[in-house]
Amino acid sequence: MSANISARPIRVLAIDDHPLLREGIASALADQADMTLVGEAVDARTGIEQFRRVRPDVTLMDLQMPDMSGIEAIRIIREEFTDARILVLTTFQGDVQVSGALRHGASGFLLKGTLRKELRDAIRAVHAGRRVIPPEVAVGLAEHVGDETLSLRELEVLRSVAGGNANKSIAAELGISEDTVKAHMKSILAKLDARDRTHAVVMAVKRGIIEI
Amino acid sequence: MSANISARPIRVLAIDDHPLLREGIASALADQADMTLVGEAVDARTGIEQFRRVRPDVTLMDLQMPDMSGIEAIRIIREEFTDARILVLTTFQGDVQVSGALRHGASGFLLKGTLRKELRDAIRAVHAGRRVIPPEVAVGLAEHVGDETLSLRELEVLRSVAGGNANKSIAAELGISEDTVKAHMKSILAKLDARDRTHAVVMAVKRGIIEI
DNA sequence: CGAGCGATTACCCGAAAGGGTGAATGGAAC
DNA sequence: GTTCCATTCACCCTTTCGGGTAATCGCTCG
Numbered sequence: 001m002s003a004n005i006s007a008r009p010i011r012v013l014a015i016d017d018h019p020l021l022r023e024g025i026a027s028a029l030a031d032q033a034d035m036t037l038v039g040e041a042v043d044a045r046t047g048i049e050q051f052r053r054v055r056p057d058v059t060l061m062d063l064q065m066p067d068m069s070g071i072e073a074i075r076i077i078r079e080e081f082t083d084a085r086i087l088v089l090t091t092f093q094g095d096v097q098v099s100g101a102l103r104h105g106a107s108g109f110l111l112k113g114t115l116r117k118e119l120r121d122a123i124r125a126v127h128a129g130r131r132v133i134p135p136e137v138a139v140g141l142a143e144h145v146g147d148e149t150l151s152l153r154e155l156e157v158l159r160s161v162a163g164g165n166a167n168k169s170i171a172a173e174l175g176i177s178e179d180t181v182k183a184h185m186k187s188i189l190a191k192l193d194a195r196d197r198t199h200a201v202v203m204a205v206k207r208g209i210i211e212i
Numbered sequence: 213m214s215a216n217i218s219a220r221p222i223r224v225l226a227i228d229d230h231p232l233l234r235e236g237i238a239s240a241l242a243d244q245a246d247m248t249l250v251g252e253a254v255d256a257r258t259g260i261e262q263f264r265r266v267r268p269d270v271t272l273m274d275l276q277m278p279d280m281s282g283i284e285a286i287r288i289i290r291e292e293f294t295d296a297r298i299l300v301l302t303t304f305q306g307d308v309q310v311s312g313a314l315r316h317g318a319s320g321f322l323l324k325g326t327l328r329k330e331l332r333d334a335i336r337a338v339h340a341g342r343r344v345i346p347p348e349v350a351v352g353l354a355e356h357v358g359d360e361t362l363s364l365r366e367l368e369v370l371r372s373v374a375g376g377n378a379n380k381s382i383a384a385e386l387g388i389s390e391d392t393v394k395a396h397m398k399s400i401l402a403k404l405d406a407r408d409r410t411h412a413v414v415m416a417v418k419r420g421i422i423e424i
Numbered sequence: 425c426g427a428g429c430g431a432t433t434a435c436c437c438g439a440a441a442g443g444g445t446g447a448a449t450g451g452a453a454c
Numbered sequence: 455g456t457t458c459c460a461t462t463c464a465c466c467c468t469t470t471c472g473g474g475t476a477a478t479c480g481c482t483c484g
Contacts, residue, residue: 199376
């Protein structure tokens with residue numbers, strides 16, 4: 001099944017703030033003739049710098065990193081290098097994170113429960129221009145296709161709600177009337193199909209819309 | 213710095229459902245003369261079985277596993293083997309998870325951002341009978357020492373609140389009066405120092421008291 | 425056995441939430 | 455320019471929430 005037998009190996013860059021996981025990736029690639037790990041980075045900023053320097057064929061990227069969201073990093077890289085192949089390596093963070101990453105140019109996903117062989121197959125597939133979406137991720141995505149997204153203002157309101165603020169406080173915080181906050185809340189509840197503000201926060205966290 | 217130069221090596225068991233991370237652990241231990249990986253398991257059940265079979269000196273255990281909480285697995289192992297040394301390898305899950313693991317016999321913690329060297333030093337320290345608590349974990353713990361814990365009933369109520377249920381629904385669900393639910397809510401808000409039910413759910417999730 | 429605690433219920437009260445409806449503004453897209 | 459949409463605000467109303475206070479019951483731990 002190994003492609004690239006005689007061709008130059010697939011050059012891989014790993015961007016992840018978990019040293020032991022990077023170690024595992026290195027080990028999974030070490031004995032493969034058709035791929036080689038050409039760089040590692042512990043955060044998004046150095047990851048992007050590394051990308052510019054080594055120009056990897058495939059980049060493995062974590063979504064949660066200390067300095068910047070992986071999605072933002074993907075956007076920046078793909079803006080500069082349109083043909084960059086980026087595989088997101090993460091625990092499932094909700095459909096919104098996933099669709100955001102895909103929208104900004106990710107080529108696929110790998111859950112961290114991935115086996116060595118699955119990792120290697122995914123790298124080859126992505127390098128060959130295919131998309132890699134594990135079934136559980138695809139299902140999570142499918143559950144919310146066509147859902148309306150929250151507006152920026154609605155996100156601000158929802159984050160404040162998650163902080164335990166009443167509509168009146170949120171109104172003061174955002175410099176708008178309480179009635180307006182209520183209007184936003186109505187829209188938020190409808191869009192998230194939530195029963196009350198608490199449920200809305202829970203749904204938003206589950207779906208990767210906000211973090212707490 | 214390596215202890216155990218002439219003694220028999222420290223026998224290590226790794227229980228974690230992330231294959232690549234286990235690979236990283238294996239790789240970090242591979243070139244160490246004074247320690248050896250004697251077993252691996254992907255879930256708590258087989259992890260406990262493995263423990264009984266190989267009797268490791270030090271066990272590395274993830275807290276989130278598919279079949280059983282790592283804390284429960286720690287309890288079971290320590291009930292049978294009082295002198296088992298267990299190192300919890302996890303992303304920080306909130307003070308309640310941490311204190312629960314310590315209470316049930318964990319010897320220490322390692323965040324998944326741990327370096328190879330830190331992992332090896334921690335294994336040696338735990339094997340020597342010391343506790344290993346990273347500063348950030350200790351700080352998280354310290355912030356809530358002396359806090360009252362939620363009763364079982366309060367947990368049931370809070371989980372239902374997180375599901376978007378009104379007090380009246382919760383009352384029906386639990387077969388008690390709405391006034392009783394309100395009484396529990398008052399206690400929950402006080403114990404978690406939360407401003408409203410939404411805030412209470414957020415705090416509880418952050419602190420590892422409930423999962424969503 | 426009394427003290428303490430968890431669980432239960434009741435009542436009163438004001439504040440907050442949320443549903444319905446309608447409407448004005450302003451910017452972006454077409 | 456007109457349509458679409460986010461944002462803003464208002465008024466109505468009922469339901470729910472949350473604070474205060476007090477009491478009963480049963481279990482456990484000194």
